[in-house]
Amino acid sequence: MPGENLTRDEARERAALLSVDGYEVALDLRSAVGEDAGDGPRTFRSVTTIRFRSNEPGAATFADLIAPSVTSVSLNGRDLDPGQVFDGSRILLEDLAAENELVVDARCAYSRTGEGLHRFVDPEDGEVYLYTQYEPADSRRVFANFEQPDLKAPYRFEVRAPEDWTVWSNGAGERSDGVWRFAETKPISTYITCVVAGPYHYVTDSYERTFEDGTKLEIPLGALCRKGLAPYFDADDVFLVTKQGLDFFHDHFDYPYPFGKYDQAFVPEYNLGAMENPGLVTFREEFIFRGKVTRASYEGRANVILHEMAHMWFGDLVTMEWWDDLWLKESFADFMGAFSLVGATRFTDGWITFANRRKAWAYRADQLPSTHPITADIRDLQDAKLNFDGITYAKGASVLKQLVAYVGQDAFLEGARRYFKRHAYGNTRLGDLLSALEETSGRDMGTWARGWLQTAGVNSLTPQALLTTEGRIDELAVVQEAVESHPELRPHRVAVGLYRHEDGRLVRYARAEVDVDGPRTVVTELAGEQAPDLILVNDDDLTYCKIRFDETSLATLREHLGAMTDPLARALCWSALWNMTRDALLPASDFIDLVMRFGRRESDIGVLQMLHAWAGSALVHYSPASWRPRGEEMLARTALRDLRAAEPGSEHQLAWARFYATVASAPDDLNLLRGLLEGTEKIDGLEVDQELRWTFLEPLAAHGAADEPMLAAELARDDTASGRRHQVRCLAARPSQAVKAQAWAQVVESDTLSNALVEATIAGFTQSSQRELLAPYTEKYFAVIERLWTERSIQIGMDVVRGLFPALQDSPATLEATDAWLAGHEGAAPALRRLVLEARDDLARALRAQALAND
Numbered sequence: 124m125p126g127e128n129l130t131r132d133e134a135r136e137r138a139a140l141l142s143v144d145g146y147e148v149a150l151d152l153r154s155a156v157g158e159d160a161g162d163g164p165r166t167f168r169s170v171t172t173i174r175f176r177s178n179e180p181g182a183a184t185f186a187d188l189i190a191p192s193v194t195s196v197s198l199n200g201r202d203l204d205p206g207q208v209f210d211g212s213r214i215l216l217e218d219l220a221a222e223n224e225l226v227v228d229a230r231c232a233y234s235r236t237g238e239g240l241h242r243f244v245d246p247e248d249g250e251v252y253l254y255t256q257y258e259p260a261d262s263r264r265v266f267a268n269f270e271q272p273d274l275k276a277p278y279r280f281e282v283r284a285p286e287d288w289t290v291w292s293n294g295a296g297e298r299s300d301g302v303w304r305f306a307e308t309k310p311i312s313t314y315i316t317c318v319v320a321g322p323y324h325y326v327t328d329s330y331e332r333t334f335e336d337g338t339k340l341e342i343p344l345g346a347l348c349r350k351g352l353a354p355y356f357d358a359d360d361v362f363l364v365t366k367q368g369l370d371f372f373h374d375h376f377d378y379p380y381p382f383g384k385y386d387q388a389f390v391p392e393y394n395l396g397a398m399e400n401p402g403l404v405t406f407r408e409e410f411i412f413r414g415k416v417t418r419a420s421y422e423g424r425a426n427v428i429l430h431e432m433a434h435m436w437f438g439d440l441v442t443m444e445w446w447d448d449l450w451l452k453e454s455f456a457d458f459m460g461a462f463s464l465v466g467a468t469r470f471t472d473g474w475i476t477f478a479n480r481r482k483a484w485a486y487r488a489d490q491l492p493s494t495h496p497i498t499a500d501i502r503d504l505q506d507a508k509l510n511f512d513g514i515t516y517a518k519g520a521s522v523l524k525q526l527v528a529y530v531g532q533d534a535f536l537e538g539a540r541r542y543f544k545r546h547a548y549g550n551t552r553l554g555d556l557l558s559a560l561e562e563t564s565g566r567d568m569g570t571w572a573r574g575w576l577q578t579a580g581v582n583s584l585t586p587q588a589l590l591t592t593e594g595r596i597d598e599l600a601v602v603q604e605a606v607e608s609h610p611e612l613r614p615h616r617v618a619v620g621l622y623r624h625e626d627g628r629l630v631r632y633a634r635a636e637v638d639v640d641g642p643r644t645v646v647t648e649l650a651g652e653q654a655p656d657l658i659l660v661n662d663d664d665l666t667y668c669k670i671r672f673d674e675t676s677l678a679t680l681r682e683h684l685g686a687m688t689d690p691l692a693r694a695l696c697w698s699a700l701w702n703m704t705r706d707a708l709l710p711a712s713d714f715i716d717l718v719m720r721f722g723r724r725e726s727d728i729g730v731l732q733m734l735h736a737w738a739g740s741a742l743v744h745y746s747p748a749s750w751r752p753r754g755e756e757m758l759a760r761t762a763l764r765d766l767r768a769a770e771p772g773s774e775h776q777l778a779w780a781r782f783y784a785t786v787a788s789a790p791d792d793l794n795l796l797r798g799l800l801e802g803t804e805k806i807d808g809l810e811v812d813q814e815l816r817w818t819f820l821e822p823l824a825a826h827g828a829a830d831e832p833m834l835a836a837e838l839a840r841d842d843t844a845s846g847r848r849h850q851v852r853c854l855a856a857r858p859s860q861a862v863k864a865q866a867w868a869q870v871v872e873s874d875t876l877s878n879a880l881v882e883a884t885i886a887g888f889t890q891s892s893q894r895e896l897l898a899p900y901t902e903k904y905f906a907v908i909e910r911l912w913t914e915r916s917i918q919i920g921m922d923v924v925r926g927l928f929p930a931l932q933d934s935p936a937t938l939e940a941t942d943a944w945l946a947g948h949e950g951a952a953p954a955l956r957r958l959v960l961e962a963r964d965d966l967a968r969a970l971r972a973q974a975l976a977n978d
Contacts, residue, residue, distance in 0.1 A: 771808020
């Protein structure tokens with residue numbers, strides 16, 4: 124039988140054969156504590172009973188299970204020999220009856236990679252914490268099942284755990300006779316079942332709502348985290364956003380929250396941002412802030428809370444049939460996260476963040492050689508794992524924003540309401556949603572879907588203005604272009620804004636909405652207007668496109684970007700300029716110059732932090748080597764100037780302090796950072812808390828100004844899980860051949876590090892100031908990645924292949940080495956080849972940008 128990588132064809136065949144009536148899963152997690160007995164992985168007992176029907180008695184199928192060993196398998200009372208039917212990932216089931224009962228007793232392994240049942244030991248107090256993470260297909264690491272989204276079923280979990288632990292699952296639970304028993308769930312998919320167990324800190328609240336017919340809905344709310352994070356846990360704000368979101372979605376969806384309670388668990392060493400398990404949403408614990416953060420961090424957390432909440436309807440209540448239609452849940456949740464953020468919470472500028480940060484992710488992904496339509500061709504589970512990307516999430520959400528502009532908000536929401544009611548607890552494909560939207564909008568959704576969902580690539584929109592001799596617009600057109608590899612031109616509903624100087628400000632004085640269709644569209648509504656200083660196509664960010672500028676507009680931005688008063692328009696201009704930099708249309712030094720001159724005038728803290736990140740990337744990747752030292756010095760001077768000039772204690776001051784640390788390399792800058800750590804230097808209002816201390820220590824370590832004893836002393840000051848991750852990163856950052864060799868061996872030659880420590884080690888290893896030191900690892904990288912891909916879990920494989928690619932060796936020779944590996948490994952796993960192709964594309968883009976600067 125094939126291995127772990129379930130294919131779409133296999134899933135379809137099994138779904139056509141089987142219907143699942145229910146699961147009973149019993150886990151014994153008492154082995155999570157105490158000394159580990161044995162040389163193999165630490166394991167727990169998992170006993171699963173599955174009741175299912177077959178429409179072909181006598182047929183054969185398989186159940187999924189990844190486990191070190193299976194004790195017994197029983198099918199319809201008939202004992203099967205595990206040695207004969209279990210191959211390590213599948214259990215062969217032959218001679219099915221019309222109605223079947225499968226019982227599997229197995230020893231499953233605790234995870235250290237964040238896949239399956241993850242076990243974490245808190246270094247601060249020795250406590251053990253467990254949680255599960257399954258998407259797309261890791262529940263089979265915890266219990267036997269049919270691991271595909273369209274074989275939904277109700278679940279009953281029961282869990283034995285240490286006496287002083289609390290256990291949570293999707294349904295409400297009670298403990299009796301030493302066993303936690305949980306209410307049966309509604310029919311859900313395997314990948315959104317969940318168990319969290321340990322001595323977590325737990326806070327409760329409740330949500331109540333009375334509907335127009337007088338019925339009342341009461342939802343118990345809970346929020347939990349490790350005990351060590353309890354002093355920092357602002358559960359009140361989590362509950363505030365949760366209640367605001369529940370109000371918003373009940374107002375707009377007309378379908379009561381269907382899963383009973385609503386717990387939110389903030390868990391350690393989490394690979395993702397969050398996961399939408401119904402009744403028990405899991406989040407990475409970094410959303411609990413140990414130090415001072417900016418408003419953007421709180422906005423980001425609120426967005427994720429609302430994104431996961433939207434999944435209760437889009438994804439959990441109604442689920443895609445197979446991962447081809449992953450967008451049906453992720454694109455909607457991403458859009459609804461921003462939509463509800465603006466409509467229900469204090470973060471009313473959420474669309475600015477969406478335009479500036481979220482869409483940047485989409486634009487990058489959509490220009491990679493691995494770009495794909497939003498409705499993707501997902502052949503198997505490895506494909507699915509890699510398609511949790513900027514296209515499925517952010518491009519999909521951007522396209523839905525365009526759809527709302529196209530059909531109208533009321534028609535869009537009414538379509539969603541019909542979709543929920545029509546397919547509750549079921550599975551759907553693209554056509555199911557389109558039919559509902561056609562009903563409510565009267566639009567031809569097939570044409571729209573072919574242009575937006577079933578083709579890849581991003582269009583560019585450029586204004587063309589012809590002026591009269593009197594200085595007015597004779598004709599204004601929008602030119603639409605596409606790249607040769609993805610030539611589709613799409614229908615765009617856009618706003619075109621005209622801007623001019625008024626009293627030292629750059630303000631909009633005219634606006635028109637138009638349907639752009641084809642290569643050139645004339646905007647007749649703006650004819651006769653005064654000649655603008657700036658034309659902004661896609662003003663208000665209605666569509667998904669790359670904005671380009673005419674010569675006059677670009678010249679205006681070069682001199683007056685900071686004078687633009689509207690924060691969304693300003694963010695769109697920054698995003699467009701960044702895309703021009705990435706596309707080798709604007710030299711990286713020009714973009715950096717814009718950030719140095721106008722960054723200090725940016726009022727939106729999220730945009731400012733994005734500008735800092737982009738300026739750093741422009742310096743490290745898109746600037747030629749000969750200019751980098753000068754550019755780094757200029758950025759450091761600018762960052763220090765604006766750090767000192769910022770309002771004391773403000774979030775802008777904090778943002779400039781963090782950015783300063785990323786570009787500090789000169790002795791004076793390193794001495795200032797060290798003085799701020801030791802208290803011999805002070806910047807008025809800047810509180811150097813523990814998180815900021817680690818931020819300052821990394822550049823000190825990377826430049827040889829913080830040695831191992833200094834880092835050990837800092838760990839003694841902060842001997843927590845977070846402190847250990849920071850220390851590991853700083854240790855790997857030191858400029859030493861021996862240090863790099865040790866870090867490489869820990870990640871590549873050993874699998875003892877947890878997922879979080881693998882991530883921290885890679886982050887420290889790849890320092891942009893150490894290109895020569897890292898040069899020998901190019902050849903080693905290409906020699907090892909195929910073996911590593913086959914030996915490690917897919918999550919660790921992805922982290923290592925992406926993180927250790929020699930992007931800092933930015934030369935044609937590295938490009939040639941990459942091409943040679945691809946040519947010599949045509950039979951490598953498609954998912955591995957995709958990762959290497961993406962990294963190659965990033966490198967080639969960097970070289971083109973550097974060549975522009977050299978010209």
